[in-house]
Amino acid sequence: MTEETRRFGTEVGRLLDLVVHSLYSDREIFLRELVANAADATDKRRFMALSDGALALPDNAAIRISADKAARTIRIEDNGIGMSKEELAENLGTIARSGTAAFTSQLASAKPEDRPSLIGQFGVGFYSAFMVAEKVEVTSRKAGHEEAWEWVSDGQGEYTLKSAARGAPGTTILLHIKPDAEEYLEPIRLKTIIRKWADHITWPVEIEEDGKFEAATEGKALWRKNRSEITPEEYADFYRHVGHNFDEPFATIHWRAEGTVEFNALLFIPSQKPFMPVEESRESKVRLHVKRMFITDDAKLLPNWLNFVVGVVDTEDLPLNVSREILQSTPVLEKIRKVLVNRVLSELKAKAKDAEAFKAFLENFGSVMKEGIYEDTGHAAEIAALLRFASTKEDATTLDDYIARMPEGQSDIYYLAGDAAHLKTSPQLEGFAEKGYEVLLLGDAIDAFWPGRLGSYKEKKLVSVSQAGNLFAAGDVPEAITNLCTKLKEALGEDISEVTASSRLKDSPAMLVAAEAGPDLAMQRLLRRAGR
Numbered sequence: 448m449t450e451e452t453r454r455f456g457t458e459v460g461r462l463l464d465l466v467v468h469s470l471y472s473d474r475e476i477f478l479r480e481l482v483a484n485a486a487d488a489t490d491k492r493r494f495m496a497l498s499d500g501a502l503a504l505p506d507n508a509a510i511r512i513s514a515d516k517a518a519r520t521i522r523i524e525d526n527g528i529g530m531s532k533e534e535l536a537e538n539l540g541t542i543a544r545s546g547t548a549a550f551t552s553q554l555a556s557a558k559p560e561d562r563p564s565l566i567g568q569f570g571v572g573f574y575s576a577f578m579v580a581e582k583v584e585v586t587s588r589k590a591g592h593e594e595a596w597e598w599v600s601d602g603q604g605e606y607t608l609k610s611a612a613r614g615a616p617g618t619t620i621l622l623h624i625k626p627d628a629e630e631y632l633e634p635i636r637l638k639t640i641i642r643k644w645a646d647h648i649t650w651p652v653e654i655e656e657d658g659k660f661e662a663a664t665e666g667k668a669l670w671r672k673n674r675s676e677i678t679p680e681e682y683a684d685f686y687r688h689v690g691h692n693f694d695e696p697f698a699t700i701h702w703r704a705e706g707t708v709e710f711n712a713l714l715f716i717p718s719q720k721p722f723m724p725v726e727e728s729r730e731s732k733v734r735l736h737v738k739r740m741f742i743t744d745d746a747k748l749l750p751n752w753l754n755f756v757v758g759v760v761d762t763e764d765l766p767l768n769v770s771r772e773i774l775q776s777t778p779v780l781e782k783i784r785k786v787l788v789n790r791v792l793s794e795l796k797a798k799a800k801d802a803e804a805f806k807a808f809l810e811n812f813g814s815v816m817k818e819g820i821y822e823d824t825g826h827a828a829e830i831a832a833l834l835r836f837a838s839t840k841e842d843a844t845t846l847d848d849y850i851a852r853m854p855e856g857q858s859d860i861y862y863l864a865g866d867a868a869h870l871k872t873s874p875q876l877e878g879f880a881e882k883g884y885e886v887l888l889l890g891d892a893i894d895a896f897w898p899g900r901l902g903s904y905k906e907k908k909l910v911s912v913s914q915a916g917n918l919f920a921a922g923d924v925p926e927a928i929t930n931l932c933t934k935l936k937e938a939l940g941e942d943i944s945e946v947t948a949s950s951r952l953k954d955s956p957a958m959l960v961a962a963e964a965g966p967d968l969a970m971q972r973l974l975r976r977a978g979r
């Protein structure tokens with residue numbers, strides 16, 4: 448059989464260099480990454496087998512690791528979905544997610560202790576094999592296919608592909624260990640690494656010792672343990688694993704729901720904004736398990752405006768062989784979703800009591816939450832209550848505190864949306880200070896949208912200052928001014944709808960206002976830019 452030599456995608460070469468050289472002191476994570484890939488592949492096969500019985504996993508499906516000191520190799524074998532020839536080239540020879548540039552810059556600025564987790568986060572885990580191996584051989588047979596393929600590379604810019612033999616579907620990764628990485632040929636060392644990094648893998652992980660394969664993990668799903676049995680470190684490790692994140696969780700929410708629907712949930716809110724490639728979907732990736740088995744991460748367990756929450760939900764109320772169709776129609780998921788969103792909201796309410804800590808949360812995820820006001824009217828008021836805004840009086844205020852400060856005579860909530868840098872000096876604000884009316888200064892891009900959608904908060908209307916013209920209706924207008932208004936209207940014609948006198952302006956001679964009905968000025972600007 449002929450052998451084919453191909454070059455890595457240009458990004459891969461740079462990345463390999465970076466991974467191999469900058470993560471030297473954390474080389475042991477190669478095992479975590481390869482075992483995680485094997486577990487993902489086994490999950491995938493299990494899920495595919497639900498609709499195609501021919502793909503069913505063998506009963507003893509596991510991830511098996513063995514080291515051969517004489518040959519200086521480590522072998523990692525799985526019963527997963529496997530890869531076809533083209534998938535080998537695509538998955539191991541190019542970088543699907545275009546994150547290299549971002550990865551490079553984050554890696555450069557990350558603290559050394561954060562670097563190992565960056566690798567998993569950017570989906571470049573496989574390449575970490577080259578930290579310990581001078582040559583990597585991947586033999587894979589895709590489930591449902593007869594033929595197997597072998598991918599071989601020394602990580603120096605090229606790889607080869609050739610036809611191979613493999614008795615059953617799955618993937619074998621053979622690492623030819625570098626002379627300075629011989630420590631990893633000790634089974635006990637491998638076991639320690641697995642216990643440290645991969646204890647929550649739900650498939651059996653076995654390591655060969657004295658000719659026998661022995662279980663290396665406890666295999667008890669963390670989310671099924673009691674809170675009292677779990678240390679903060681275990682929570683944080685698991686969080687980094689499911690979220691591909693490298694920070695500490697801002698909030699850890701772990702509970703067992705009982706009642707109309709029963710499940711265990713372990714959810715985390717990140718303390719930092721994760722890197723998100725543009726093409727990444729906006730949908731919640733919270734994982735759904737049934738009786739511990741991973742089913743899918745696209746059951747949309749949380750709404751888009753909580754897409755930053757990561758974690759696992761594990762229920763007994765669905766059958767193990769749940770299909771995609773059932774997932775789409777079952778009322779069980781509807782019930783679970785409802786419980787989850789309320790639980791996360793109440794956690795956020797509790798967290799909001801610590802204003803300083805909550806500020807960082809809002810900086811990271813406030814804009815995403817605002818999308819919820821737009822998309823999820825059922826929760827809009829609760830979301831609005833959590834947010835904080837700059838105003839003409841405060842650096843950051845809640846809507847409730849704003850209302851508490853409203854002077855006698857003020858009945859609406861006033862805001863000015865626009866470009867953050869210019870809000871404070873906008874002529875639109877003239878007149879409000881004199882009246883003692885506070886104005887919220889909304890500088891986020893999405894701020895042009897949600898106030899109109901929310902309409903009112905606690906029965907106080909949200910009014911754009913650019914539409915609050917009648918607040919300043921002038922009393923007796925001198926004839927000269929009335930004439931001027933008429934002349935201006937004649938001169939400007941159809942570009943404006945009317946010119947009126949106002950008591951509002953103090954320093955500026957004239958200003959634009961928007962009609963009370965319809966889009967405010969910030970929204971009109973956006974619409975013009977969009978060419979409407």
Ligand code: ADP
Nearest residue numbers: 484485488527529530538570571572573574618
């Ligand atoms: P990620 O796991 O984040 O996608 P990796 O670099 O770890 O990134 O792996 C790249 C891809 O290679 C995986 O998405 C998967 O498609 C494929 N792959 C890696 N290891 C295996 C395996 N053992 N079995 C099947 N596919 C695998």
Ligand code: MG
Nearest residue numbers: 483484572573
């Ligand atoms: Mg991976």
